[in-house]
Amino acid sequence: MVSTKSLLLAAFTTITAYAAPTKGPCKSLTPTLPTTGGDELVAPSPTARLKKIVIGHGIQNYTCSAPDATPSATGALAVLYDVTTLYPGLSKSALSSEAFNALPHALLWDRPVPLNRPSNSSYSADTSAPFPAHNDLKGLANYPSLKYAGHHFFDTVGTPTFDLDVSGMKAVVMKTGNVAAPKDADKGVLNTGAVAWLTLADTGKGMSKGVNLVYRVLTAGGNPEACDSAAVSAKETEGVQVQSVPYTTFYWFYEQ
Numbered sequence: 001m002v003s004t005k006s007l008l009l010a011a012f013t014t015i016t017a018y019a020a021p022t023k024g025p026c027k028s029l030t031p032t033l034p035t036t037g038g039d040e041l042v043a044p045s046p047t048a049r050l051k052k053i054v055i056g057h058g059i060q061n062y063t064c065s066a067p068d069a070t071p072s073a074t075g076a077l078a079v080l081y082d083v084t085t086l087y088p089g090l091s092k093s094a095l096s097s098e099a100f101n102a103l104p105h106a107l108l109w110d111r112p113v114p115l116n117r118p119s120n121s122s123y124s125a126d127t128s129a130p131f132p133a134h135n136d137l138k139g140l141a142n143y144p145s146l147k148y149a150g151h152h153f154f155d156t157v158g159t160p161t162f163d164l165d166v167s168g169m170k171a172v173v174m175k176t177g178n179v180a181a182p183k184d185a186d187k188g189v190l191n192t193g194a195v196a197w198l199t200l201a202d203t204g205k206g207m208s209k210g211v212n213l214v215y216r217v218l219t220a221g222g223n224p225e226a227c228d229s230a231a232v233s234a235k236e237t238e239g240v241q242v243q244s245v246p247y248t249t250f251y252w253f254y255e256q
């Protein structure tokens with residue numbers, strides 16, 4: 001009979017050492033991707049290896065082509081913090097499920113968006129240098145410090161990219177699945193609703209490193225305001241209305 005402690009250690013090692021797929025009894029302690037309770041994303045295959053869980057805090061960008069148009073998503077920017085060892089049961093510093101799952105909500109409301117921004121604008125980011133220095137996130141009430149892990153952005157040709165520069169991993173991906181966030185998800189600081197949960201798979205162009213499958217789950221905020229709202233029209237640039245909406249979420253990174 002293997003002790004619970006050694007099983008926990010084994011599960012932890014799988015993540016931190018990027019080991020081979022878990023076998024036998026350890027499998028039940030591998031973190032399980034959250035579910036919405038409604039329509040669900042296709043789960044990763046049993047052989048996919050979970051490499052990292054991060055929390056992202058940033059903005060979702062949209063444009064409006066006309067005052068009555070449907071906002072069109074144009075990209076996102078976020079700073080990513082490592083929360084892998086905080087996953088319930090994975091380490092001595094692990095959180096309870098309740099505390100872990102409440103992280104996106106806590107971060108969204110406790111902190112300003114961690115991006116450089118023009119001084120006259122509350123949510124947009126400085127276009128030439130949006131990311132501040134690589135700081136850990138400290139002092140979030142009731143949580144330990146979260147280690148800086150990397151950046152999420154859209155590359156020059158608009159491809160969603162996750163640069164996990166601390167661990168040397170990178171995911172360059174495309175959306176392959178989406179489901180609505182649960183009805184009780186955090187609607188965000190503009191009360192516009194939580195962005196959809198997503199599956200993002202490698203583009204197949206050989207640009208990813210160490211991870212090639214990403215899930216966006218437990219989203220908070222990020223949905224656009226209606227195109228005709230005053231907040232949107234106030235940010236008109238060259239005839240196109242743009243908006244940047246704060247969001248937080250977990251991103252789960254796999255290699256398959």
Ligand SMILES: *[C@@H]1O[C@H](CO)[C@@H](O)[C@H](O)[C@H]1NC(C)=O
Nearest residue numbers: 118119120121124234235236
């Ligand atoms: C901020 O101010 C600059 C310079 O006055 C202006 O060009 C820009 O449009 C403003 N941005 C917003 C979002 O109001």
Ligand SMILES: *[C@@H]1O[C@H](CO)[C@@H](O)[C@H](O)[C@H]1NC(C)=O
Nearest residue numbers: 061075076124125126127154
């Ligand atoms: C999002 O909008 C901000 C301005 O708020 C801009 O600096 C940034 O480059 C945009 N990013 C993407 C990926 O659209």
